[in-house]
Every structure is written in structure tokens, then in C-alpha cells.
């Protein structure tokens with residue numbers, strides 16, 4: 001039975017929509033599974049309730065397949081996080097979420113979008129590069145990596 005529902009989850013076409021505070025538990029769980037420093041449910045709830053925060057989700061069946069969040073202040077947005085569930089990666093969900101999100105941010109008045117990405121995160125760098133983001137600066141020793149090695153953050157920008 002679990003296998004059957006697992007297959008349904010894996011095959012379901014993602015449905016993209018705005019995320020609300022009710023998505024906080026699922027977003028916190030996916031964030032924790034995706035990053036070394038996870039966000040608590042409370043932190044996610046606070047962000048989703050913030051009127052400057054814009055968030056989208058991708059549902060695969062009834063389950064959260066991915067999310068993206070940005071903070072928009074006047075005409076400048078910063079992407080705070082994007083993640084796709086491991087089993088759903090490589091299906092274009094990240095690209096679909098980013099495209100929808102950028103369109104929504106533009107509609108809300110954003111002229112510029114910034115984000116930070118680990119220099120070794122090739123999947124994310126490719127996603128952003130294909131979406132027209134370009135490197136504007138680099139923060140050395142920004143992320144704590146494996147075995148005490150730290151890695152740089154690339155600061156990327158795209159004008160809308």
C-alpha cells in the first residue's frame with residue numbers, strides 16, 4: 001500500500017500555487033531535509049505570515065514536492081530558499097517554481113532579484129543560470145562545509 005501511494009506521489013503532475021501559513025509544517029520538514037541548518041516550523045510560519053514574503057509550493061498529489069520563498073521590499077526581492085523533494089528532483093519542478101515566482105514578483109513590482117548560492121551547488125547554479133541570473137559578487141568562507149572546510153557564497157542577480 002505504501003509502495004502504491006509512493007508511486008502515485010512520484011508520478012503525480014506537480015500543481016503549483018501560492019503557499020500559505022498552513023503549509024508551514026510541510027515546508028519546514030522539506031527545508032530541514034534539504035539544508036544543513038533547517039528552519040523550525042515556527043520560523044517558517046512567521047515568514048509566511050510576513051506581508052513582505054511571497055511563497056509558492058508545488059504539490060505532487062497531496063504531498064509537498066517543492067517550495068520557493070522570497071522577501072520583497074519596494075522593488076527589490078531576495079530569494080530566501082527553494083527546495084524540491086529529493087524524489088522529485090530533475091523533473092523540472094524547480095524551474096517551474098522559479099518561473100512562476102519571478103512572474104509573481106514582477107507583478108508585485110520587483111525590478112531586481114538577488115540570491116545567494118553555495119559555489120558547489122551545481123544543480124541550483126544551473127537552475128539560476130538558465131533563468132538569467134548572473135554573479136555579481138562572492139562571499140568567501142560563507143557556508144560551513146564538510147570536515148571543517150568552508151565554501152563561498154555566490155551572490156546572483158537578475159533584473160526583471
Ligand SMILES: CC(C)(COP(=O)(O)OP(=O)(O)OC[C@H]1O[C@@H](n2cnc3c(N)ncnc32)[C@H](O)[C@@H]1OP(=O)(O)O)[C@@H](O)C(=O)NCCC(=O)NCCS
Nearest residue numbers: 034082083084089090091092093094095117123124126127
Ligand atoms: C536546486 C533544486 C531546487 C533544483 O530543483 P529541480 O526540480 O531538481 O530542478 P529542475 O529539474 O527544474 O532542473 C533545473 C536545472 O538544474 C539541472 N539540474 C537538476 N539537478 C541537477 C544536478 N543534480 N546536477 C546538475 N544539474 C542539475 C537540470 O538539468 C536543469 O537544467 P537544464 O534546464 O539545463 O536541464 C534541487 O536540486 C534542490 O532542492 N536542491 C536542494 C536544495 C537547494 O540546494 N536549494 C538551492 C539553494 S540556493
